[in-house]
Amino acid sequence: METEVLAPAGSIEGLKAALYAGADAVYTGGRMFGARAYANNLSDEELSECIDYCHLHNKKLYLTTNTLMKQSEIYQLADWLVPFYEQGLDAVIVQDFGAFAFLKREFPNLDLHASTQMSVHSVQSAALLEKLGASRVVPAREISLEEIAAIRQNTSLEIECFVHGALCYCYSGQCLMSSMIGGRSGNRGRCAQPCRLPYVYEGKEQFWLSPKDICTLQILPEILEAGVDSLKIEGRMKRTEYAAGVAAMYRKYVDLYRKKGKEGYHVEKKDIQDLMDLYNRGGFSTGYYQRYHGVSMMSMKRQNHYGTEGAMLMEQRKGGQLTFKALENLQKGDMLESATVAEDVKKGRIFSMKVRDAGRLQKGGIWNRTYNAKLMEGLKEKYIGKILYEKIKGKLMIFKGKPVILTVTYDGPEGRITASQSGSIVQAAQKQPIAEERVRKQMMRTGNSPYLFEHLQVVMDEDCFLPMQSFNELRRGALEALQEKQLQAYQRKSDKSGKTGENSPEMEKVEAEKSANDGKQEKKAKLSVSIERADLFEEMLQIEGVKRIYLDSKCFLDFRMCEQIPSMAQRCQGQKKELWYIFPSLFRTKDQELWDQQMKQYMTCFDGMMVKNPEQIAYLEQIGYDGTWAADYNVYAYNKEAKAFLRNLGCSFFVCPAELTFKELKERDCDGDEMLVYGRIPVMTSTQCLKKSAGHCQKTPDLFKVRDRKGKEFPVKNCCSYCYNVIYNSVPVSLHGWSEEVRKCSPASVRLAFTTESNKEAAAVAKRFVKEYLWGEELGEPGYEFTRGHYKRGVE
Incomplete structure (x- = not known):
């Protein structure tokens, strides 16, 4: 094309x-x-x-x-x-x-x-x-x-x-910051653009996340x-x-x-x-x-329209009267920031404006022109309200005693389209006969139709007559017929199968599998933990009740740690626990090449692989992986159709989306799936590096924080091996005290995701959830700040 x-x-x-x-x-x-x-x-x-x-x-x-x-x-x-x-x-x-x-x-x-x-x-x-x-x-x-x-x-x-x-600062489709902070989900078309707000990093407030x-x-x-x-x-x-x-x-x-x-x-x-x-x-x-x-x-000094540098502030007098030097030609109606220019000003000229609420402004400061009146008026005049026309040819035949006929032809990219329209019977002129030029002029007036005559041939008898209204009706009818023919080339019948709901073949397969598993599922969900530091493995291994341990790719940002995987797998097997691997958040070509070199050889050590994006699904198919894999919550199986789609690709289960309420999860059906009940949600994954933006990237993995205007601190990890940053929510989601609500959704397992916690904190959280979710103990408040996420409030 x-x-x-x-x-x-x-x-x-x-x-x-x-x-x-x-x-x-x-x-x-x-x-x-x-x-x-x-x-x-x-x-x-x-x-x-x-x-x-x-x-x-x-x-x-x-x-x-x-x-x-x-x-x-x-x-x-x-x-x-x-x-x-x-x-x-x-x-x-x-x-x-x-x-x-x-x-x-x-x-x-x-x-x-x-x-x-x-x-x-x-x-x-x-x-x-x-x-x-x-x-x-x-x-x-x-x-x-x-x-x-x-x-x-x-x-x-x-x-x-x-x-x-x-x-966007974050990879599109991977941002949950607006959702988790304010309930306005970018995945649902309602992003509040928190990335455009100022944040404090290393003691400096800037628009660190605004490209x-x-x-x-x-x-x-x-x-x-x-x-x-x-x-x-x-x-x-x-x-x-x-x-x-x-x-x-x-x-x-x-x-x-x-x-x-x-x-x-x-x-x-x-x-x-x-x-x-x-x-x-x-x-x-x-x-x-x-x-x-x-x-x-990055645009770290300003997050909104910058415009162009319009004027330099020379002097500020009482009453908001400001004196400027024009840095470019300004026109009446231009705006310098929020102030409107009252007259044309040549570049280099000194001029004054009165600005409401001027406050104390810095002499020598640059005021940007944020509205170019001449440019906007020019664009408005040139493009807005204009009508596109397609060129056509016509032949008008006017013979006494016969209907007047107009044939119009359009030569489009798909070929020639022709339409004809006949009108009233042409009369012999009793007084003033119609003139060819007058007829032509009348017929050329195509008005608001999409057509314009490039050429119109008029063939007519002498001394004939027809009212101008008849020619108007003839032209209108011919052009409407041509338009209808042109549009017919695009029209089609509906191919709906009629099986739109749960009766579709895909959904029937899912329901059959569900029925086959009914009665086999345990009453209490298994407990899984995911860790992003390898030193947490020993702690989680010893906790009774944990049935599955996920090793996140961040455990192996130092690739020398990969050598421990066989031993970890053997120890899990000895404790009758599953060991799974969670792929990196990104998996671009260079990431795949790196993964092939460092991790691929250890795939058989794991009981399953957790994928985080479509790349990894395709990659597993490409290499002929015949083991078990599941889809993490950011693969977004929001509905039964998505689950059926991904199951057909080989997905064994799903981690429930983080933006659905308990009610919506029940409608979606969580049987066989896993639900996150504790953990800091990664709200942004970006190829931009905050350390690089600050001017001191050392290509060394690190954990640090940025602070928003309300004082909330968001942990950040720079994953240097794969070269991306992850920003986590300021507090973890925690569904302590809600084990009954979770049980009603019927997940096969619940998951604790440990990201920034110390070994001591992670162990305490894990033991607490074992007591509540597996042993049914009623416990008090946990002693840490938390959010309930979207399980009750949801997103629009």
Whole structure:
């Protein structure tokens, strides 16, 4: 396919402006299941209108259904999508594994795009999704050009990559910070963006977790040569001028590359300046395409729109009167921070403004222009409210005694479409005959239709007459018939199987397995523990009641510790305990290579493997692993469809999602699964390194803390062997005193996750949960700060 410029659309106005500006496709959300719940999402009627509008202009519309779906929601998806599917919806963007499987079954002819929220980092997971039916993948924003090229070379998937706009600090789909702090889940489209807030690290308050926006115009040839098919612009919640302006800019440079190639490619400085004026955070970076991380990618001084440097403060007088020196040409209506410029000001000129609540400001301080009035007005005039037209040809035949006939022809990318319309009988003129030029002028007025006559042939008798109203009706009817024919090429019948609920083959298999296991499950759940430090192993081994020990990959950041694994396995076997391994949070190509060298040889020592992302599922299949594996809670088996999907891939059980309530977990069904009842939830996993950002990365694993504006401290681990940071919640989830509520969910095991605890603290917690959950003792408060997580409050 030719390179696609893909723009965000938060409204009909924005969609039309972006397409007029040169976008080939748009992505937008409807009233359900979109990852921008607070955007001005389209109503069903608006979405239907937009699908037709795109298709009439040979553009595409991709619908965002990229949230995790609860059991009570997932079967609403099919009924909602049916009319849009039949209308010709081009694709849906999906995060939820259950939604992916469900849509593939119900709408087999609908293209599925794997969202960046699926955390696809490598060839393995991309190839797995292709095998399962995806047509396009939107890989993690963090992957490099080299990794993109590998996906291109080893799959036939279309590749869509973000090229402009906001970056997340955390790998998309792996962030629980907004969820755990305030109950607004990024996985449900309600992220509160806590990463944009200030934090204190090493005694310094900055926006440590706020990346700059990306702008990739400078490296666009390299991105295209890596094999990217679709250039995605972030910004469904930004203003219409932004979407149109950025789309126009990328259209310009894609066309320039097509015309002149890499050698003739050059980016004008003014174009970067205009993009800066539209929106940026502390300047631009080129993202992760050519570098792994670094302080140059971070906007630690400012988390919101930076704009451009507009003026320098020269003097402050009483009453909020400020004197500035213009650092660039300013226009009336521009904003310097929150103050509006009252007149045009040339660069270098000294001028004054009165600023409300000026306070005490630093002389010599830079005031940024955060609104460029001339640029915004220009974009509004050029793109907003404009109508796209498709060129058509027509032939109008006017013969006395016969119906007037208009034939219109459209030559589109899929071939020629023709429609004819006959009208009233043409009369002989009694007084003034109709003139050809007048008829032509009347017929050329196509108004708000999507068409514009490129050529109109008029063949007519002399001395004939027909009212102008008849010609208007004829034209309207012919163009409507042409439009209907053009849209018919996209329309299709619903392929719904009719087996949308628990009667589907996948769900029948799950229910059959459940029935076969009924009566076999123990009344009390087994107790598992996971540890992130190898020195905790001995402590956990000696605790009676612990039946499974998970060794997290962080136990082996010093790879010399791997040599202890055979001995650990032998000792567990002697104590009749299972020993499992938990994969790293990330598993990119370089991580796999490292793992192959250091850990692969010890796989047979473990009773099972716990995976944390799609890469690892694909990896186990690739190497022919025939042992047992399970999916950790961040693989997101939110619903029964997701469980069935992953079971078909070989998953033996699931760790229950951390964002569902007890009620929602019961609806989802936890039989055979594991539930986290204690542990600090990792709320962010990032390739950015706080130590590197602070300027002293020593490539040594460490545990440290960042503090938020409310004084809450969040532990951070830098996992240097795999080069990523994990930020944990400020307090652990603890379900002490709730053993009965947990039991009603019927998990096969409950899990204690030890992350930052000392040996003494971990042992005390483990012994407490053994007494309560296994022996039924009633105990008082635990003596540590905790949260109940989402088990009662849930997320929207």
